[in-house]
Amino acid sequence: MADDLRRTSTPRATRTNLVHAGTRRSQYGEVSEAIFLTQGFVYDSAEQAEARFIKAGDDEFIYARYGNPTVAMFEERIATLEGAEDAFATASGMAAVSGALMSMLAAGDHVVSSRALFGSCLYVLEEVLTRFGVEVTFVDGTDLDQWRAAIRPDTKAVFLEAISNPTLEVIDISAVSDLAHAVGATVLVDNVFATPILQRSLDLGADVVIYSATKHIDGQGRVLGGVILGTRDFIRGTVEPYMKHTGGSMSPFTAWLLLKGLETLDLRVRAQTATADHLARGLEAHPKLARVLYPGLTAHPQAATAAAQMEGGGTVLSIDVAGGQEAAFRVLNALQIFTISNNLGDAKSIVTHPATTTHQRLPDDQKDALGITPGLIRLSCGLEDMNDLLADLQAALDTA
Numbered sequence: 001m002a003d004d005l006r007r008t009s010t011p012r013a014t015r016t017n018l019v020h021a022g023t024r025r026s027q028y029g030e031v032s033e034a035i036f037l038t039q040g041f042v043y044d045s046a047e048q049a050e051a052r053f054i055k056a057g058d059d060e061f062i063y064a065r066y067g068n069p070t071v072a073m074f075e076e077r078i079a080t081l082e083g084a085e086d087a088f089a090t091a092s093g094m095a096a097v098s099g100a101l102m103s104m105l106a107a108g109d110h111v112v113s114s115r116a117l118f119g120s121c122l123y124v125l126e127e128v129l130t131r132f133g134v135e136v137t138f139v140d141g142t143d144l145d146q147w148r149a150a151i152r153p154d155t156k157a158v159f160l161e162a163i164s165n166p167t168l169e170v171i172d173i174s175a176v177s178d179l180a181h182a183v184g185a186t187v188l189v190d191n192v193f194a195t196p197i198l199q200r201s202l203d204l205g206a207d208v209v210i211y212s213a214t215k216h217i218d219g220q221g222r223v224l225g226g227v228i229l230g231t232r233d234f235i236r237g238t239v240e241p242y243m244k245h246t247g248g249s250m251s252p253f254t255a256w257l258l259l260k261g262l263e264t265l266d267l268r269v270r271a272q273t274a275t276a277d278h279l280a281r282g283l284e285a286h287p288k289l290a291r292v293l294y295p296g297l298t299a300h301p302q303a304a305t306a307a308a309q310m311e312g313g314g315t316v317l318s319i320d321v322a323g324g325q326e327a328a329f330r331v332l333n334a335l336q337i338f339t340i341s342n343n344l345g346d347a348k349s350i351v352t353h354p355a356t357t358t359h360q361r362l363p364d365d366q367k368d369a370l371g372i373t374p375g376l377i378r379l380s381c382g383l384e385d386m387n388d389l390l391a392d393l394q395a396a397l398d399t400a
């Protein structure tokens with residue numbers, strides 16, 4: 001296989017890498033990356049098979065659960081984007097979150113995690129890890145004193161979502177990483193909301209970065225996928241043995257769609273962020289709203305942290321309709337362009353009512369503690385015209 005730009009020593013900018021990094025061309029010289037829809041690979045001889053099982057080289061594959069050329073292209077492209085040594089692609093974002101944690105933890109280990117988590121992440125930390133004897137301490141991620149009090153000399157890992165869902169709190173990654181590294185703990189950041197375009201978590205101090213590629217990386221609502229990024233040692237020594245034997249690997253077709261997604265990721269995230277910013281500013285003083293939550297607003301409680309570690313406030317904002325659930329439902333049902341769903345980062349703008357859907361499972365006291373009020377609506381901004389979206393929201397709010 002001929003390679004493209006992947007072994008060049010000249011550093012290239014993000015947009016160039018998103019189009020070219022990791023490309024492997026077959027003997028046919030195809031322009032668009034090939035989809036290798038194959039489970040296995042043929043060896044020229046018994047000796048070659050034996051050698052490959054002892055140690056497979058960069059462009060040598062054994063079985064699709066272990067690796068595949070299309071999946072390897074995706075891994076290399078996103079590792080280049082993130083500035084990570086290596087990446088392992090997974091079947092979904094949750095395969096990435098659970099795989100990263102399960103592969104590195106053992107009974108008796110201690111983990112500290114922020115409490116405001118995506119529902120399934122909370123389940124893995126609270127219900128699964130603890131069943132295998134891992135102790136988990138939850139903290140308010142925005143309160144450094146709580147991190148300081150919870151991190152112990154024997155803490156093995158720290159887990160956080162850089163921007164929480166759905167209230168969009170921003171966690172100071174550098175400060176938390178300093179506390180974790182002082183005791184030798186590994187910092188794992190679920191960076192879905194911040195995106196690899198707006199935030200460089202590894203530079204801020206994270207050791208491992210995790211994405212649900214289902215969100216912005218696909219960005220067109222087509223597939224589930226995920227990825228774990230970190231040092232070559234961690235990815236190949238810790239994550240890969242666990243993932244390849246437990247089965248959460250990415251399919252080649254998914255990898256191909258995500259390669260196409262990466263080509264336009266920078267353009268899409270920046271356009272969607274500009275829209276979210278426009279909507280947040282346009283709605284900030286709206287009389288029907290009790291709160292507008294957006295990390296790019298100066299009124300946001302962690303505005304300084306957001307400005308220091310992110311380039312822009314992200315593609316999602318939340319609004320709290322003053323009249324509670326009844327008024328919020330009227331707004332949802334009146335929207336014409338926003339569709340009611342629960343994905344985010346999609347080209348289509350999506351509206352979600354967390355209290356009755358994504359966070360329905362939480363008891364009321366936990367919803368209160370996390371600020372998930374009955375009037376709260378999460379808005380994921382798509383690629384439509386920003387003024388059309390603002391007009392859609394203003395008209396819907398008139399019904400509240």
Ligand SMILES: *Cc1c(COP(=O)(O)O)cnc(C)c1O
Nearest residue numbers: 092093094118190192212214225
């Ligand atoms: C969606 C999401 C996940 C899970 O990803 P899937 O691809 O749905 O498995 C994990 N963390 C965050 C923050 C998410 O938004």
